[in-house]
Amino acid sequence: MKKNKILLIGLVFIIAMLLSSCGGSSSSTATINVYNAGEYMDPSTIKEFEKETGIRVVYDTFASNEDMYIKATQSKDAYDILVPSDYMIERLIKEDIIQKLDFNNIPNYSGISSALKNKEFDPNNEYSVPYFAGTVGIIYNTEMVSEDINSWNALWDAKYKNQIIMYNSQRDSIAIALKKLGYSMNSIDKTQLEEAKEILIQQKPLVYAYLTDDGRDVLVQGDAAMGVMYSGDAALMMENNSSLKYVIPKEGSNIWIDSFVIPKNAKNKEAAEKFIDFMCRPEIAAKNAEYCVGYTSPVDAAKDLLPEKLKNSEVAYPDYSKLPELESYKDLGENVSLYDKIWTEVSATMNEKL
Missing domain, CATH: 3.40.190.10 (Periplasmic binding protein-like II)
Structure with missing residues (x-):
C-alpha cells in the first residue's frame, strides 16, 4: 500500500x-x-x-x-x-x-x-x-494673424516677433529651413546646409520658444500666433480652439x-x-x-x-493630390554628423536667447 x-x-x-x-x-x-x-x-x-x-x-x-x-x-x-x-x-x-x-x-x-x-x-x-x-505644417491663430499664411517665410516675418514657435527637433527645423530656401528636406549638400543654419540663427530673435508637444497648449491658449506642428496634433488643437488653422506651405513639406x-x-x-x-x-x-x-x-x-x-x-x-510637394525623410547615414553640427550651433544660439 x-x-x-x-x-x-x-x-x-x-x-x-x-x-x-x-x-x-x-x-x-x-x-x-x-x-x-x-x-x-x-x-x-x-x-x-x-x-x-x-x-x-x-x-x-x-x-x-x-x-x-x-x-x-x-x-x-x-x-x-x-x-x-x-x-x-x-x-x-x-x-x-x-x-x-x-x-x-x-x-x-x-x-x-x-x-x-x-x-x-x-x-x-x-x-x-x-x-x-501625417504631415508637418504651420498652425496659426486667425485672430492674431490677419493674412492667409501659405509659406514657410511667415516663420521669418519680423512682424510676428516673439509670436513664433519652432519645433525643437533637429530634423524638422533644418528641413523647414531647407524647404524655405527651395532645397530638398534631405539635402546633404554642405553649402545648402550652411545656408539653412544661417537662416535658423537669423530667425532666433523672432522665436517665442523652441518646443515640442508642450507647444500645443501655448498655441491653443493664444500665447503665440503660429508654430510648426504635426498634422495630428494640429487637428486636436483645432478642436480646442476654432480660431486655429493648419496649412502645408507652398514650398512643400514632409509626409511621414x-x-x-x-x-x-x-x-x-x-x-x-x-x-x-x-x-x-x-x-x-x-x-x-x-x-x-x-x-x-x-x-x-x-x-x-x-x-x-x-x-x-x-x-x-487631405486630398494628397492637391497638396504641395511632400517629401519623406531619408536615412542620412554618416551625413547625420552634418546635421548634428548644425543643430549644435543653432541650439547654442537658442540658449543665448533663453
Missing part, C-alpha cells in the same frame, strides 16, 4: 513537471513585447487583442525614433514589434536589424491604402506595415509614415504578425484613429467608421 502510494506521488510529480514545462513554453510563446511612441495606441485595442488571442502584450513607449533605435540595438531587451518612422526603417533595413514579414499571417494588409505602399524606405513592401501617416516592423531578434514573430494583422482590422484601426485624433489611418475602410467631423477633416484626411 505504501509502495503504491509512493508510486502515485511520483506519478503526480512527473505530471506536474510536464504541465509546468508545457506552461513555461506556452508562456514564452504567448507574450510579445511592443515598443511604440507614447500616447500612440488606444489601450482598449491591446486588451481586445489579448482577450481574443490569449497573447499577452508588454507595451513600452519611446519619445523619439533615435531613443527607440538606441534601446532596440543596444539593450538586452528583445522587442517583437517596433513602430519607427520611414527614415528610421530605412536605417534598420540597411543595418540588418529588422526582418522580412510573412504576409500570409497579415491578410488585413490588403486593406492598406495603395498611396502608402511602395515607398522609398521599403520599396517592395517586405519589412513594414503602415500604422499612421510610421509603421510596424519586427526585429531579427524577436522571440515570437508569428504572434507579432497576429498583432499587426489585428491592428489592421478596419474597426480596430478606426478606434486607434479616434484615439490619435488627426493622424491618417492607412486602413482605407477605417475612415468610413469614424465620426463625421474626423472623417471629413482636411487635416487628417
Whole structure:
C-alpha cells in the first residue's frame, strides 16, 4: 500500500513537471513585447487583442525614433514589434536589424491604402506595415494673424516677433529651413546646409520658444500666433480652439509614415504578425484613429467608421493630390554628423536667447 502510494506521488510529480514545462513554453510563446511612441495606441485595442488571442502584450513607449533605435540595438531587451518612422526603417533595413514579414499571417494588409505602399524606405513592401501617416505644417491663430499664411517665410516675418514657435527637433527645423530656401528636406549638400543654419540663427530673435508637444497648449491658449506642428496634433488643437488653422506651405513639406516592423531578434514573430494583422482590422484601426485624433489611418475602410467631423477633416484626411510637394525623410547615414553640427550651433544660439 505504501509502495503504491509512493508510486502515485511520483506519478503526480512527473505530471506536474510536464504541465509546468508545457506552461513555461506556452508562456514564452504567448507574450510579445511592443515598443511604440507614447500616447500612440488606444489601450482598449491591446486588451481586445489579448482577450481574443490569449497573447499577452508588454507595451513600452519611446519619445523619439533615435531613443527607440538606441534601446532596440543596444539593450538586452528583445522587442517583437517596433513602430519607427520611414527614415528610421530605412536605417534598420540597411543595418540588418529588422526582418522580412510573412504576409500570409497579415491578410488585413490588403486593406492598406495603395498611396502608402511602395515607398522609398521599403520599396517592395517586405519589412513594414503602415500604422499612421501625417504631415508637418504651420498652425496659426486667425485672430492674431490677419493674412492667409501659405509659406514657410511667415516663420521669418519680423512682424510676428516673439509670436513664433519652432519645433525643437533637429530634423524638422533644418528641413523647414531647407524647404524655405527651395532645397530638398534631405539635402546633404554642405553649402545648402550652411545656408539653412544661417537662416535658423537669423530667425532666433523672432522665436517665442523652441518646443515640442508642450507647444500645443501655448498655441491653443493664444500665447503665440503660429508654430510648426504635426498634422495630428494640429487637428486636436483645432478642436480646442476654432480660431486655429493648419496649412502645408507652398514650398512643400514632409509626409511621414510610421509603421510596424519586427526585429531579427524577436522571440515570437508569428504572434507579432497576429498583432499587426489585428491592428489592421478596419474597426480596430478606426478606434486607434479616434484615439490619435488627426493622424491618417492607412486602413482605407477605417475612415468610413469614424465620426463625421474626423472623417471629413482636411487635416487628417487631405486630398494628397492637391497638396504641395511632400517629401519623406531619408536615412542620412554618416551625413547625420552634418546635421548634428548644425543643430549644435543653432541650439547654442537658442540658449543665448533663453
